[in-house]
Amino acid sequence: MTTLFTHIKSLLQTREETEKPIIGEELRDLPQIDNAWLLIEDDRIKDYGAMDDDNLPSADKIMNLEGRYILPTWVDSHTHIVYAGNREQEFVDRIKGLTYEEIANRGGGIVNSAKTLGDTSFEDLYAQSEERLKEVIKLGTGAVEIKSGYGLTKEAELKMLRVIQKLKENYDIPIKSTFLGAHAIPTDYKGKEKAYVKMVIEDILPAVAEEKLADYIDVFCEKGYFDLEDTENMIEAGKKYGLKSKIHVNQFNSFGGIQLAAEKNVLSVDHLEEMEFEDYKSLKKSETIAVALPSCSFYLGIPYSPAREIIKNDIPFALASDFNPGSTPSGNMNFVISLACIKMKITPEEAINAATLNAAFAMELQDEVGSITAGKKANFIITDRIPSFGFLPYAFGTNSIDEVWINGKNFES
Numbered sequence: 001m002t003t004l005f006t007h008i009k010s011l012l013q014t015r016e017e018t019e020k021p022i023i024g025e026e027l028r029d030l031p032q033i034d035n036a037w038l039l040i041e042d043d044r045i046k047d048y049g050a051m052d053d054d055n056l057p058s059a060d061k062i063m064n065l066e067g068r069y070i071l072p073t074w075v076d077s078h079t080h081i082v083y084a085g086n087r088e089q090e091f092v093d094r095i096k097g098l099t100y101e102e103i104a105n106r107g108g109g110i111v112n113s114a115k116t117l118g119d120t121s122f123e124d125l126y127a128q129s130e131e132r133l134k135e136v137i138k139l140g141t142g143a144v145e146i147k148s149g150y151g152l153t154k155e156a157e158l159k160m161l162r163v164i165q166k167l168k169e170n171y172d173i174p175i176k177s178t179f180l181g182a183h184a185i186p187t188d189y190k191g192k193e194k195a196y197v198k199m200v201i202e203d204i205l206p207a208v209a210e211e212k213l214a215d216y217i218d219v220f221c222e223k224g225y226f227d228l229e230d231t232e233n234m235i236e237a238g239k240k241y242g243l244k245s246k247i248h249v250n251q252f253n254s255f256g257g258i259q260l261a262a263e264k265n266v267l268s269v270d271h272l273e274e275m276e277f278e279d280y281k282s283l284k285k286s287e288t289i290a291v292a293l294p295s296c297s298f299y300l301g302i303p304y305s306p307a308r309e310i311i312k313n314d315i316p317f318a319l320a321s322d323f324n325p326g327s328t329p330s331g332n333m334n335f336v337i338s339l340a341c342i343k344m345k346i347t348p349e350e351a352i353n354a355a356t357l358n359a360a361f362a363m364e365l366q367d368e369v370g371s372i373t374a375g376k377k378a379n380f381i382i383t384d385r386i387p388s389f390g391f392l393p394y395a396f397g398t399n400s401i402d403e404v405w406i407n408g409k410n411f412e413s
């Protein structure tokens, strides 16, 4: 089955090959073909080019886009969309003046989500998570990473990861699963942090590996959570089971986590709101991808990751949502793009590159998604009739997406 899309106002992010993340000044260039056609065959992109009415490929079905844009779907390389319940009460507490750390100290935060999740059945957890997944696909996300980390016990962590597994089985978009047992210290391990890390590594991780439930391993490297020693232990433990690391680091403090992660050449370091000279220096020497999460900064009112500095240092830079119940109750990548432009002072071209191709590298899906390239998955967004692609981040809060195609099919139909 072939489908030909014609009269595309502009086909964005067309690349013949995608071997490396885009860095530095290259990020300013978003390759595109104005007045284009796109041919897909079954679930794959077959070919594309500039409109020439006398010389178009034949196809089983032809769709005239009448001046709408096509761009690859967003790739969201950092989410926590499997969770139970919501945390509106903490939202109100924060409005009244409590900090994220104060809420955590009162038994709120991640530990609160863990309690709710423990009391939620597998079926219910799946149903709640599936709703969020469908919501983000409709908002243009065509590949997603999902973490555990609201279980904090063996049973509950496995439950989360099995939910992710079932989402992988039931949905056509690529999903990567990350084991984040070291997300927070559960209440019954207060004062016994090292014993918790040991339990995660020696008890939970082998069970996760045995069932092949994770693609990656993660740890929340932050003051009051997990220190450098814990972080190194988690990275090394993951390696034993063939799991690469994606690390939460430098959200509130810079204390060597990035240097450690870069030395270990982890796949990605995520958050990076607080960056020191040494952090840039060590990332520059590694292949690690820097992933910024501007929606989290927006929601918590904390600094934004210094994207301009990261880009200036030729460090591969990606954007993700961090969709989670505590600090980012939104998986809207369109808003992430807007925030990145407005608050991090990057251009629409840079933001789109960071949220498509570079994000694909942050979850090792660069051969499948992230650009309009022959052979890649036919996962793309058809926009409304908008004046320019800069309109997407400019008109923040407006949904300018008309259709989302996943595996060569309109997701809604």
Ligand SMILES: [Zn+2]
Pocket: 078, 079, 080, 248, 322, 324
């Ligand atoms: Zn996160």
